Amino acid sequence: MQAQAITVSAENLLLTSGSQQALDLVARVLIEPGDVALVELPSYIGGTAALHNAGAELVGITMQEDGLDPALVAAQVARLRQLGKRVKLLYTIPNFQNPSGITLSAIKRQQLLALAVQENFLIVEDDPYGELYFDAPPPPAIKSLDCHDQVIYLASFSKILTPGLRTAWVIAPALIAERLERAKEAADLCSSMLDQAIVAECCHQGLLEKRLAYLRDFYRQRCHAMLNALSTYAPADTWWTKPTGGLFVWWELLPHCDATALLPAAVEQKITYVPGAPFFVTDAKPYSLRLAFSKESPPRIAEGIARLCTLLNSTS
Amino acid sequence: MQAQAITVSAENLLLTSGSQQALDLVARVLIEPGDVALVELPSYIGGTAALHNAGAELVGITMQEDGLDPALVAAQVARLRQLGKRVKLLYTIPNFQNPSGITLSAIKRQQLLALAVQENFLIVEDDPYGELYFDAPPPPAIKSLDCHDQVIYLASFSKILTPGLRTAWVIAPALIAERLERAKEAADLCSSMLDQAIVAECCHQGLLEKRLAYLRDFYRQRCHAMLNALSTYAPADTWWTKPTGGLFVWWELLPHCDATALLPAAVEQKITYVPGAPFFVTDAKPYSLRLAFSKESPPRIAEGIARLCTLLNSTS
Numbered sequence: 299m300q301a302q303a304i305t306v307s308a309e310n311l312l313l314t315s316g317s318q319q320a321l322d323l324v325a326r327v328l329i330e331p332g333d334v335a336l337v338e339l340p341s342y343i344g345g346t347a348a349l350h351n352a353g354a355e356l357v358g359i360t361m362q363e364d365g366l367d368p369a370l371v372a373a374q375v376a377r378l379r380q381l382g383k384r385v386k387l388l389y390t391i392p393n394f395q396n397p398s399g400i401t402l403s404a405i406k407r408q409q410l411l412a413l414a415v416q417e418n419f420l421i422v423e424d425d426p427y428g429e430l431y432f433d434a435p436p437p438p439a440i441k442s443l444d445c446h447d448q449v450i451y452l453a454s455f456s457k458i459l460t461p462g463l464r465t466a467w468v469i470a471p472a473l474i475a476e477r478l479e480r481a482k483e484a485a486d487l488c489s490s491m492l493d494q495a496i497v498a499e500c501c502h503q504g505l506l507e508k509r510l511a512y513l514r515d516f517y518r519q520r521c522h523a524m525l526n527a528l529s530t531y532a533p534a535d536t537w538w539t540k541p542t543g544g545l546f547v548w549w550e551l552l553p554h555c556d557a558t559a560l561l562p563a564a565v566e567q568k569i570t571y572v573p574g575a576p577f578f579v580t581d582a583k584p585y586s587l588r589l590a591f592s593k594e595s596p597p598r599i600a601e602g603i604a605r606l607c608t609l610l611n612s613t614s
Numbered sequence: 615m616q617a618q619a620i621t622v623s624a625e626n627l628l629l630t631s632g633s634q635q636a637l638d639l640v641a642r643v644l645i646e647p648g649d650v651a652l653v654e655l656p657s658y659i660g661g662t663a664a665l666h667n668a669g670a671e672l673v674g675i676t677m678q679e680d681g682l683d684p685a686l687v688a689a690q691v692a693r694l695r696q697l698g699k700r701v702k703l704l705y706t707i708p709n710f711q712n713p714s715g716i717t718l719s720a721i722k723r724q725q726l727l728a729l730a731v732q733e734n735f736l737i738v739e740d741d742p743y744g745e746l747y748f749d750a751p752p753p754p755a756i757k758s759l760d761c762h763d764q765v766i767y768l769a770s771f772s773k774i775l776t777p778g779l780r781t782a783w784v785i786a787p788a789l790i791a792e793r794l795e796r797a798k799e800a801a802d803l804c805s806s807m808l809d810q811a812i813v814a815e816c817c818h819q820g821l822l823e824k825r826l827a828y829l830r831d832f833y834r835q836r837c838h839a840m841l842n843a844l845s846t847y848a849p850a851d852t853w854w855t856k857p858t859g860g861l862f863v864w865w866e867l868l869p870h871c872d873a874t875a876l877l878p879a880a881v882e883q884k885i886t887y888v889p890g891a892p893f894f895v896t897d898a899k900p901y902s903l904r905l906a907f908s909k910e911s912p913p914r915i916a917e918g919i920a921r922l923c924t925l926l927n928s929t930s
Contacts, residue, residue: 315631315780319802347800462807464631484663486635490806491778 303442304451309472312479315464315489317426317454320478321345323485324422324450324468325352327477333386334378336419338366340548340577340586342396345389345424354386356579363539365402366390368409375417387420387450393428393436394544397577397588401542404437411440414448421449426466429458429510431543432518447471455497457545458510463493517545523596524589527603533610538589547589548574551610557587563609569602619758620767625788628795631780631805633742633770636794637661639801640738640766640784641668643793649702650694652735654682656864656893656902658712661705661740670702672895679855681718682706684725691733703736709744709752710860713893713904717858720753727756730764737765742773742782745826747859748834763787771813773861774826779809833861839912840905843919849926854905863905864890867926873903879925885918 314320321344329335331353337346339358346356357378359370366388375385388410392402402410414421423440441451454466470478482488500506524547528538538549551557557573564570574586591599630636637660645651647669653662655674662672673694675686682704691701704726708718718726730737739756757767770782786794798804816822840863844854854865867873873889880886890902907915 315802315805318800322801344800344803351800464802464804464806484634484660484667485638485801486631486780487660488780489631490780490809492808492812493806496808 303438304469306469310469310475312468312470312475312482313489313494314466314468314482315486316456316461317424317452317466318344318348319464319482319485320452320466320468321348321422321424322351323478323481324452325349325354327474327481328352328386328420329354330386332384334383335386336371336374336388337579338390338395338398339579339581340397340574340583341389341579342391342424343576345391345422346579349389350579355383358579358581360581361395361398361400363400365392365395365400365406366410368406368413371410372413372417375413375419379417385417385419387422388414389422389424390440391424391427392440393425394430394541394546396427396544397546397572397574398548399539399541399544399546400548401436407437407440408443411443411448415446419448422452423449424452426452426454426457427544428453430513430517430545432514432521433542436543441469450474455506458513459497459500459506463497464490465493465497514543517543517591519596520591520594520599521547523599524591524603527600527607531604531607533607536610545590545592547591549587549589550574550583551585551587553585555585555610555613557585560609560613563613564606567605567609569606569609571606619754620785621758622785626785626791628784628786628791628798629805629810630782630784630798631802632772632777633740633768633782634660634664635780635798635801636768636782636784637664637738637740638667639794639797640768641665641670643790643797644668644702644736645670646702648700650699651702652687652690652704653895654706654711654714655895655897656713656890656899657705657895658707658740659892661707661738662895665705666895671699674895674897676897677711677714677716679716681708681711681716681722682726684722684729687726688729688733691729691735695733701733701735703738704730705738705740706756707740707743708756709741710746710857710862712743712860713862713888713890714864715855715857715860715862716864717752723753723756724759727759727764731762735764738768739765740768742768742770743860744769745774746829746833746861748830748837749858752859757785766790771822774829775813775816775822779813780806781809781813830859833859833907835912836907836910836915837863839915840907840919843916844923847920847923849923852926861906861908863907865903865905866890866899867901867903869901871901871926871929873901876925876929879929880922883921883925885922885925887922 325348329352333354335349335354336357339360441449451469536551572588575582575584641664645668651665651670652673655676694701757765767785852867888904891898891900
């Protein structure tokens with residue numbers, strides 16, 4: 299697994315009940331009211347909500363097709379510093395991001411890490427999808443480059459084994475891992491023993507590797523069906539991402555479209571998606587939406603996209 | 615089960631990963647910084663810590679042999695009101711309390727509930743041990759008397775089935791249950807599906823009732839061995855509780871004894887206990903300690919108490 303590229307000792311490792319708990323604990327431990335957390339635009343709602351609930355001021359930075367632009371991040375950090383604010387951390391999902399499907403390029407990973415070291419903020423690297431690549435693995439985790447204890451890395455068995463076994467892990471600098479462990483104890487004492495034992499056995503017996511091979515093929519077929527259908531049917535001048543792994547495609551319709559208003563008509567056609575606006579902490583794009591290629595068969599995905607495009611053309 | 619005396623509908627019920635998570639969620643949802651939480655002296659550290667972490671001011675009230683004195687609670691509430699403080703809740707473990715083993719009497723349950731209604735504070739009734747009675751069940755849960763949505767009831771399968779299956783439940787007024795559910799989702803999305811399914815199957819197949827019958831007998835024998843040994847060997851003028859269920863005996867030594875300082879010598883004699891001081895949010899009694907009769911056989915418990923008493927007599 300990709301995560302094996304990260305050197306870990308026991309003092310850096312904490313198991314959590316899914317990555318959502320890790321996000322909640324990280325936010326509770328690190329954020330003091332008024333701290334700034336930099337987040338991607340768009341970003342995972344459970345992550346931004348955890349930071350918000352802990353009292354962080356969220357500052358969003360628009361992504362490019364290969365992830366956050368380090369120059370834009372540096373400019374935001376400088377601006378916030380001038381306002382006397384403390385930038386505590388950057389929250390990123392570098393691989394096949396939820397909701398956008400975007401992957402952060404190797405060079406940008408290095409640049410963002412260098413910036414974090416220079417400006418002394420932490421990077422919270424949330425990586426639930428990294429193993430779900432279709433052909434080639436994504437670039438090495440930011441954590442694997444981290445010589446200065448600047449990165450907290452989160453990963454999970456939810457998307458690669460099964461979500462019901464609430465088992466995820468955090469790799470953090472030792473002092474932060476110790477605080478996370480105390481916060482975990484206060485939150486629920488410990489996670490399910492049985493879930494952890496089953497996950498460990500699946501790893502030992504090689505079932506996880508088999509499952510990963512199956513899932514990569516499963517999602518590859520479905521993503522290709524979706525991207526092909528979009529190429530064939532999508533209204534002109536709309537834009538979508540071309541993920542190389544994960545579960546999601548991000549689609550930006552024409553600016554006058556409202557993805558939330560469109561949803562009931564889509565559901566009537568037995569198609570559903572998640573409107574994009576809630577994934578933005580600022581500068582929401584109401585004309586964006588998240589498609590998932592995680593469930594239906596490739597032909598049904600293609601049919602669904604065709605029906606959705608017919609609907610879009612009829613309402614525009 | 616005792617808990618069946620409480621009328622519950624789905625909108626009142628939430629499953630949590632152990633009662634520790636329920637305590638953490640209740641505290642996070644209800645406490646605003648500066649709110650007062652009334653707690654028993656002594657009380658469960660995980661409960662008082664959750665309230666403290668959420669920003670509560672903790673005010674302790676000494677227990678009597680049959681639990682909190684409603685007159686003392688009323689006096690504290692009046693005093694705090696005069697200081698302009700808001701008393702948000704009372705946290706109580708009414709059955710075979712941790713750490714004291716004390717059970718709140720039936721009449722005091724009624725009086726405390728009436729006081730809560732009159733003074734408009736919530737009661738958080740934490741009941742992990744109620745089913746572990748030796749002979750007769752404890753008085754009905756305060757929640758079973760609650761006609762005014764004043765009580766949040768917590769119980770767990772940890773002590774009555776197995777602690778590794780992280781499955782507990784909260785019964786709360788609908789509006790509070792809804793807030794707890796949202797907080798639970800932010801904290802870890804959901805609990806282990808497998809743990810919940812196993813617990814449900816144990817209940818359906820009657821295994822829980824069998825297990826309870828076994829545990830009641832198991833702990834009854836061990837508690838009696840401990841109480842008999844204390845009657846025989848304990849230094850004069852020391853005082854201990856006589857639990858009718860649960861896992862714990864509370865022992866107050868002579869006031870010049872320091873239970874923390876004594877512990878290393880006890881451990882050398884292969885006896886251990888938990889010093890009492892950390893169980894107090896104020897007015898700590900350093901000469902108190904918590905004994906558990908949860909593990910060793912009755913003869914070994916009796917021998918352990920005898921050795922501990924020899925040690926106490928030799929150091930006093």
